[in-house]
Amino acid sequence: xxxxxxxxxxxxxxxxxxxxKREKNMSSPVKPMSMNSREDMLKKYHPxxxxxxxRKLKVGKDKGMLLYNGIVDLLESRTVIDPKDIDLSKIDYxxxxxIIGGGGAGTVAALFAYESGVPKENILIVTKLRHGDAxxxxxxxGIQAADRPEDSPTLHYLDIYGGGHFTNKPELARALALDAPxxxxxxxxxxxxxxxxxxxxxxELSGGGTCRNRMHSCKDYSGMEMMRNIRxxxxxxxxPVLEFSPIAELILDDKGQIAGGVAFNLETFExxxxxxxxxILATGGSGRLHLASYPTTNHYGATGDGLIMAYHAGANxxxxxxxxxxxxxxxxxEPLVGILSTEKIRGLGxxxxxxxxxxxxxxxxxxxxxSASFIKECKEGRGIVTPTxxxxxxxxxxxxxxxxxxGTIETKLxxxxxxxxxxxxxxxxxxILVYPTLHYQNGGVEINEKTETILPGxxxxxxxxxxxxxxxxxxxxxxxxFNVFGRRAGIYAAKYVKKAKIGKLTLNHLEKYNSMLExxxxxxxxxxxxxxxxxxxxxxISRSLDIF
Amino acid sequence: xxxxDQVLVEKPKSKKAKDIxxxxxxVEVFIMGKSYKVPAGLTIMKALxxxxxxxxxxxxxxxxxxxxxxxxxxxxxxxKLGFDLACQKVVEDKMYLVQLPFVPASKxxxxxxxxxxxxxxxxxxxxxxARCVSCNTCTKSCPQxxxxxxxxxxxxxxxxxxxxxISFDCIQCGLCAMRCPAxxxxxxxxxxxxRLRGKYLDTKSKNLSDRLKEIENxxxxxxxxxxxxxxxxxxxxxxxxxxxEAEEKGQGGA
Numbered sequence: 151x152x153x154x155x156x157x158x159x160x161x162x163x164x165x166x167x168x169x170x171k172r173e174k175n176m177s178s179p180v181k182p183m184s185m186n187s188r189e190d191m192l193k194k195y196h197p198x199x200x201x202x203x204x205r206k207l208k209v210g211k212d213k214g215m216l217l218y219n220g221i222v223d224l225l226e227s228r229t230v231i232d233p234k235d236i237d238l239s240k241i242d243y244x245x246x247x248x249i250i251g252g253g254g255a256g257t258v259a260a261l262f263a264y265e266s267g268v269p270k271e272n273i274l275i276v277t278k279l280r281h282g283d284a285x286x287x288x289x290x291x292g293i294q295a296a297d298r299p300e301d302s303p304t305l306h307y308l309d310i311y312g313g314g315h316f317t318n319k320p321e322l323a324r325a326l327a328l329d330a331p332x333x334x335x336x337x338x339x340x341x342x343x344x345x346x347x348x349x350x351x352x353x354e355l356s357g358g359g360t361c362r363n364r365m366h367s368c369k370d371y372s373g374m375e376m377m378r379n380i381r382x383x384x385x386x387x388x389x390p391v392l393e394f395s396p397i398a399e400l401i402l403d404d405k406g407q408i409a410g411g412v413a414f415n416l417e418t419f420e421x422x423x424x425x426x427x428x429x430i431l432a433t434g435g436s437g438r439l440h441l442a443s444y445p446t447t448n449h450y451g452a453t454g455d456g457l458i459m460a461y462h463a464g465a466n467x468x469x470x471x472x473x474x475x476x477x478x479x480x481x482x483x484e485p486l487v488g489i490l491s492t493e494k495i496r497g498l499g500x501x502x503x504x505x506x507x508x509x510x511x512x513x514x515x516x517x518x519x520x521s522a523s524f525i526k527e528c529k530e531g532r533g534i535v536t537p538t539x540x541x542x543x544x545x546x547x548x549x550x551x552x553x554x555x556x557g558t559i560e561t562k563l564x565x566x567x568x569x570x571x572x573x574x575x576x577x578x579x580x581x582i583l584v585y586p587t588l589h590y591q592n593g594g595v596e597i598n599e600k601t602e603t604i605l606p607g608x609x610x611x612x613x614x615x616x617x618x619x620x621x622x623x624x625x626x627x628x629x630x631x632f633n634v635f636g637r638r639a640g641i642y643a644a645k646y647v648k649k650a651k652i653g654k655l656t657l658n659h660l661e662k663y664n665s666m667l668e669x670x671x672x673x674x675x676x677x678x679x680x681x682x683x684x685x686x687x688x689x690x691i692s693r694s695l696d697i698f
Numbered sequence: 699x700x701x702x703d704q705v706l707v708e709k710p711k712s713k714k715a716k717d718i719x720x721x722x723x724x725v726e727v728f729i730m731g732k733s734y735k736v737p738a739g740l741t742i743m744k745a746l747x748x749x750x751x752x753x754x755x756x757x758x759x760x761x762x763x764x765x766x767x768x769x770x771x772x773x774x775x776x777x778k779l780g781f782d783l784a785c786q787k788v789v790e791d792k793m794y795l796v797q798l799p800f801v802p803a804s805k806x807x808x809x810x811x812x813x814x815x816x817x818x819x820x821x822x823x824x825x826x827x828a829r830c831v832s833c834n835t836c837t838k839s840c841p842q843x844x845x846x847x848x849x850x851x852x853x854x855x856x857x858x859x860x861x862x863x864i865s866f867d868c869i870q871c872g873l874c875a876m877r878c879p880a881x882x883x884x885x886x887x888x889x890x891x892x893r894l895r896g897k898y899l900d901t902k903s904k905n906l907s908d909r910l911k912e913i914e915n916x917x918x919x920x921x922x923x924x925x926x927x928x929x930x931x932x933x934x935x936x937x938x939x940x941x942x943e944a945e946e947k948g949q950g951g952a
Binding site for chain 2: 182
């Protein structure tokens, strides 16, 4: 039986070198890269620039657009619902506002729609798993907001825009930076427990690609603490939530407006017709598609459904030719592979080192650059290869205790400590092994400042949306994103429902999409959205029968 | 399509990895009493999937944050029950497993704006905490190793601040509430304690309220507008030359 306890001997030898060089490494840090060397690093080592990871889409609104293969595969699949199976004359839920997704963006939207005057019984949150099962819950490091006197929303804007390689929609980046302090204030009113100094000011750290320390955190459970508060608020208000019933396709009306969705009860296999005057798409990301074959940090339901159903209905997409791989996914031990170790670890001062114990990159480059430099180090043979063949580099966590004092790791990184302790690794005394992991969907369904998509009646917020982060998101801007744009979606959708009038419901767009696929002559062997990933053992699947 | 085509791997496996998996051997687990052989070294969650189970309930974040996959287990010939998260705990030979995907525990409803936190606030909303018999079963069943009984005791004494602090890492899986002989809803109670602390007890930031006033007075609007209107070369130059605080002070900042 292999019960994993700590590191094997050959790794311990490499850790010896890390320890010997620690003092020197701390006193002579690697400088940030120039813009040109950043570019060069990305071109050579980031999957966004690799051959064979992406191809051009052959159907629909964005025909000819370059996207990751895994997303094109789904967009070039048959619609998961056959319109003939659905009776639209019987409405199961008739509401003002349908919110698709019970994560951060969806729940924030519900709260602000309620505050903006939509009665709670006319709001319906529909979600794939439980209310709160979302990447929002898992975000560890923190949330950016420029509130210190030495910082400003202008500098935050510059970081967002530069970090996104100047490809963000400027008005969305502006909204993100300018709304941020207001969001923190709203959280204070809800009761979010932020890490503070004794005088009440926030403890603020640096993140990759940020020019000021503006990362607000709640230990290393930042997203969980926000999500818990937001969800508790929604529960106190008794905002209706339909769990384990993902929306499989959107419904339109005869005027071309989005008019709700078809939900699928995962447990009884029934469908429900939901009619709504406005719909907010808040379905989150797509890490579980394992684009470019990366392991992922994402939750179980992150299968990109929102992209697919919105595209079926005629929405347009942005920036899905890029993925965010997070530099510090866990590489060892095996059961943790792909799970995130927060960027806060580097924010607190830990430095990435190769197998010789030498530093090779400024620890807080933007995520794409930092990841690419890890990949380079491993490709050139200076990484450590685990017993299961996974490469990785060290992240020298004991440095944190030297910089901030003994016990810092235990108090500021409680979740991380707990995770590694199970496997006999004490991260306050030993470094951890990391390698990039699929973390975030940079792009998505295009929105404007009011979170409107190009389809009347359809709003989008959070990871499913595109334009906010351009081609690369910075740390701490996703928690911020779901709050800023979830709020805006709730407010603007509430305004919209006041004058919206829904016509006759239809799913004709699905038939049209399927015939378009046939005409485009693409090989169709799947249907989408996929709703959940398939992780059953190959043996079990190969012998399964479909007779019950 | 064949079902094999649908298989998405959790992690791309090299050939070498497969060999090692074979070398590591298998263990026998009992999923709700039924025997399955699975590779050693898998988490409980991945072991169930290997055996052919496809999760709908009992699986959420797969990384120890959401509390969806709380699992109760007992090893053959052992008296004691074990409690853990299926996504974090590695299978052991002769483990009997059952998951608890839902907990029927009632939550108090309140308007956080209307509560004035006092020593008696927590016990008013959750009077059953007074029935705590200090058996410590809650603490023993916590997969996060939180000192659950300790925060209940603090709550009984009206110490909202400590109750919030000790319970902070709670993932709300509900195992504590399911085991408690006094029917206490620990994880709901501590949610209230944390909200009260965050809202009413922690000192607030002055910097934040100053910044909010500036934003309200539109202090940054023209600055940002100017950046938006800049041509690409100019803004790239500005970005490149901005001073990085972490670099100047040594990283880590405040």
